[in-house]
Amino acid sequence: MELDVNLAALWRQARRVSEDIVPFDWTASVVLDPIDIQLSQGKEVQLDDLDVVNGLLSVEGRQVLLFIPDQHAAVDIVQASPEKGKRFHVADCKTLQEMRAKGRFQRYLATNKLDGMFLITGNDSSGRYREVESELRVCMNCLEAVNYRDYAHHSHGRERRGIWTNFEIAEFFNTFSTSFRYLPRNIAPRPGSGTYTDDWAKISADIRSRCGFRCDDCGLDLSAHRNLLHVHHVNGVKSDNSAGNLRPLCADCHRKQPFHERMFVNAKDMAIITRLRNAQRLVGSDWGSVLKLADLSVHGAISHARHRGFEPPEIGYEFAGKDQTVIAEVEAAWPARKIAICIAEKPGIPGWTMLSGAEFMERY
Ligand SMILES: [Zn+2]
Numbered sequence: 001m002e003l004d005v006n007l008a009a010l011w012r013q014a015r016r017v018s019e020d021i022v023p024f025d026w027t028a029s030v031v032l033d034p035i036d037i038q039l040s041q042g043k044e045v046q047l048d049d050l051d052v053v054n055g056l057l058s059v060e061g062r063q064v065l066l067f068i069p070d071q072h073a074a075v076d077i078v079q080a081s082p083e084k085g086k087r088f089h090v091a092d093c094k095t096l097q098e099m100r101a102k103g104r105f106q107r108y109l110a111t112n113k114l115d116g117m118f119l120i121t122g123n124d125s126s127g128r129y130r131e132v133e134s135e136l137r138v139c140m141n142c143l144e145a146v147n148y149r150d151y152a153h154h155s156h157g158r159e160r161r162g163i164w165t166n167f168e169i170a171e172f173f174n175t176f177s178t179s180f181r182y183l184p185r186n187i188a189p190r191p192g193s194g195t196y197t198d199d200w201a202k203i204s205a206d207i208r209s210r211c212g213f214r215c216d217d218c219g220l221d222l223s224a225h226r227n228l229l230h231v232h233h234v235n236g237v238k239s240d241n242s243a244g245n246l247r248p249l250c251a252d253c254h255r256k257q258p259f260h261e262r263m264f265v266n267a268k269d270m271a272i273i274t275r276l277r278n279a280q281r282l283v284g285s286d287w288g289s290v291l292k293l294a295d296l297s298v299h300g301a302i303s304h305a306r307h308r309g310f311e312p313p314e315i316g317y318e319f320a321g322k323d324q325t326v327i328a329e330v331e332a333a334w335p336a337r338k339i340a341i342c343i344a345e346k347p348g349i350p351g352w353t354m355l356s357g358a359e360f361m362e363r364y
């Protein structure tokens, strides 16, 4: 396969994405490491080579999904009806665990492509061997394993099916962007974003200072971290700078807006936002507030906790050392139960049970 990364287009893309977010780290979105290029084309992996992070699949710190190019069904049939193709995996699900336990070998490719198109191989209905691009459908056991959108707790087949058919890779990666060391590379075109006006930098700066650097959704005051306050175009038209169309939003509230599934927030920025929200007492103790403001990476696990009769957890819980300095921080915690859910590292605090979201769901 030929490598087709057009750098000029990539720069334009980076510029379009970045102007919503001022200032912006240019280099981070443009430099592609060899591993990113390999993954964008599909990298052959063994199940044992994959790292599991927060119940998800990872290669060298990048979130990936796994698919099998060789199809049982005729490839033209799969193209016409993707549900007849083999499922792709996004989590360390029951199916993959069974495969691993049985030592079964399949040719798996790992990819971080967000557009939902896969290069599949096999015979077509006239018996001719072909290699074609096709959509595939996600594995349902994966959705269950990470409780994506509360999939595991919907009792109606119709609701579960809705989550399954509406599944979008970019949105899934957005949900878990804080779990990984590297954000997904935004190299697929972003539909319908339009172009910004030339005076956008000034307009954006004015809006942000006029509102006192406060997020219009969660109320967070970001005057000490101004780069985490964005200006959002409500109707999605980037050239429409009329007053009612511009809304200052923190990076976390912004990525949760419709059609923003390619806006990723890294763990460091999310930790700053969570810390400030706690310091400014913006997180209530009810489930509504906790679910609105918790890191999306732990949503599946804390929704699961709710179904299991837990009380709402404390979000961004901090452990203090002897001199009251913060020695560790976890995404969600139940201090009375001494149970915490952590995304990346699990701090060793005596007497506490530290679990990833997936481990929490397995245990409770
Ligand atoms: Zn799966």
Ligand SMILES: [Zn+2]
Binding pocket: 215, 216, 217, 218, 219, 220, 249, 250, 251, 252, 253, 254
């Ligand atoms: Zn906000």
Ligand SMILES: [Zn+2]
Binding pocket: 020, 231, 232, 233, 254, 257, 260
């Ligand atoms: Zn926006």
